Amino acid sequence: MSAVPITRRHFLKVTAAAGGGMLIGFYIPDAEAASVQPQPWTALPQGAEINAWLAIDKDGNVTIRVPHTEMGQGALTSVSMMIAEELHVDWTRVRAVFADANRHLRNNNEYKTMFTAGSALVRRQHPHIMQAGASARERLKEAAARAWGVDRKEIHARQGTLSFGNFSGTYAQFATAAAAITLPEEPAIKMPAEWWLLGKPLHRLDVDVKSNGSATYAIDAQMPGMVYAAVKACPVPWGRLKRFDDSAIKSRPGILATIALKAMPGKTDNSDLQDAVAVVGDSWWRAKTALDQLPIEWDTGAAASVSTESQRVEAQRLLDQAGVVVTEGEGTLAAIAAGEKVITAEYDRPWETHARMEPINATVNVTPERVDVWSPTQDQSVALQLAADQAGRHPKDVYVHTVFLGGGFGGNGGGGTAVTRQATELSKKLQRPVKAIWSREEDIAQDKQRPPNVTRLAAVLGERGLPSAWFTRSVWFTQDGIERVGPATADYAISNMPYQVPNRRHERINAKTHIPVTTHRAPGTNQHGFMTECFVDEVALAGGWDPLDWRLEMTKGLADWQLVLKTLKEKAGFRTDLPKGQGMGVAIVEDHGSICAACATVRVSRAGELVVAKVVIVIDSGHVINPHNAAEQLEGGVAWELTHAWLGGLELREGRFVNTNFDSYPLLRMSQMPAVEVHFALSGGRKWGGIGEPAGPPVPPAVANAIWFATGKRIRSTPFKSHDLSWS
């Protein structure tokens, strides 16, 4: 490889790294180390540990232990920034490592939570994370104060140096003493006005390792003597295994065992075992090709008659009945019945899957001494409990090794899937390390899916063409009819829509399905945001209103909504008079505490080919700790929901999904990605909203509304690709 040109900025970066100033690394315990260290964290050579969150070595380098999953949302960087802010250290001296789930368990949930979901890391957890940094800083000051015989309040802590008058010392000098200090009272965290580091657009700490192939994911785990398992559960979820005949595959090279995995009676949680067959081999390719050849008979039961069409019929039947009242506006039904001008519509969204780029997998080694687990999970502490339960071992003997997660999107929430139990069970049976990988086909078939939704909406037009009543009734398909997400989340975009309509009523109906369901990046809001915000355009246009002006009018007095809408109006140049074949559309949705608006610009050819040219995003998340990372998350959110709205949709037939891989479940590609412009309209104060999820929900309605302006066609279901968008 030839030398890289040294431009000035590269020179700075390279010399900084060579001089040892940029110590960005990851301690990922390898199998060997893990198998000999009863408590891996105690062996870290990173100097004095001031608390569970950070240690300072003799050169002043700070190691920050991050309990959260890094799944692309920037957890390693965000947690490190929040602690470095309070500690007040040179950012180039900070390195991030993953915290240990076993330590968390043994020390009584020392990190409070390892759960990484709900756009909550900064939004909800900044108080205790920043407090850990503040506490360390004050204890360092106290150590120096005692050594110098002065009051702690007199000491300054800046950029790794403690000082008072002529006294000066490094954090490293006082780290050991600080570790032994208990403060009489823990300090409060800083207010945003005092920040010196937070709010700056910093690059992520994990960019280097993710650009040279060295970042390790669960699927990359290696152990001596490890064997590989390919797994197939009944393609109709919760179907029973009748029999299989492994005589045909037994003699194939490298095939070690064919093992039946059985569901436990009464255990139907998302992470519980379903009936499945595992073929174990000396390579996953050999195991997988053998499994493909294995004759298996399933008892699929009554669920085999379920299809997208049968669920459509079921939804229509249920929509004719009253549902559970979520939002009660007295007089709504009477107003609808008596209304002179009533607008009605029905919207639906289909099944969607997570399709994380890293297929579901787990590596587990069950030994008499301990259990080691690599699992792609959004909560290591739950993966630990699952492995302990399946292995029949005390949780304290289970070590979950946190590595990078190749996409989460809510699909690995709650500790993941049955794969952790599958790998644990296989390792227990075979008494050796087992890596179980679901093929992409298995991943799509057995994922815990995003549920479909069908909603009827009705509005009465009153004075000035504005709505005087607003009624919605919604059907959700959930496993066994059991609530999985919770109506507060799932129905939020309808039940809590901001528009000031005098009479509002929302009803919800849970329909039963055999398909396991779970959260899916902005759960519920994706579906209901689309429906509400497209219907808003229908109502606004019927009343003679410009859709953006309608939203401004209907949110009068709601300062945060007005801020976002006015910023959108100023930045996006929304207009309704573009030539046919071109259109702009707007939408605004609140999700995970943030209000996010989108303005989409589309072109539709006469033949109906859609181009989404541009999406302008405006968000009020209250505060932003890293605008660079936040912008990336918002761009990603646009791609996420544009994928489903334009190209997505799973189809059920005979109880199973017809879509099997990326040829039949296409994802957005480079050429389809719109230009994205991000603007922050921050209301500040006490508001802390999420960033990872809120940009998705307003995108599909903004695009559908733009399609209406371009073509005159009102889209009430997704994917857009299934609609004829041609015009003349």
Place this chain on the structure above:
Amino acid sequence: MNFALTVNGAIHDLAVEADTPLLWALREHLQLTGTKYGCGIAQCGACTIHLDGRPVRACVTPVSAAVGKQITTIEGLGTKDHPHPVQLAWTEVGVPQCGYCQSGQIMSAAALLAENPNPTDADIDAAMAGNLCRCGTYLRIRQGIKEAAILMANKSAPK
């Protein structure tokens, strides 16, 4: 059967079936795990490597087809001290999110720039059409490719 494979400049002798995809030979036999499994049917590009400098999907390329050819994986594209310009650009721009697809993205981008040092947006769309990113880093990937093109142009310019 035994196959002699030249991977990142080193020769390895592998005893595998002739139809074993290179992906699994690299990941399981040579422990080169930077190349990722995503779909197994050449739809996602996470397994993109170079065969004699050309981008191929390792998940559908049998080892028998790679004998006598130069195989380059993400681990061999650059070195720690001398990263490939695409890798430098990726860190400069800050492209990756979850990162799982990025080895494949980088290999496709490097192959594009080797053939076309100054690609247009349409060239980039065409060359990167086979690489999916679920996190939606496409805009940063495009920016990274343009940044890498500048780095490479600076390198080849007369001093």
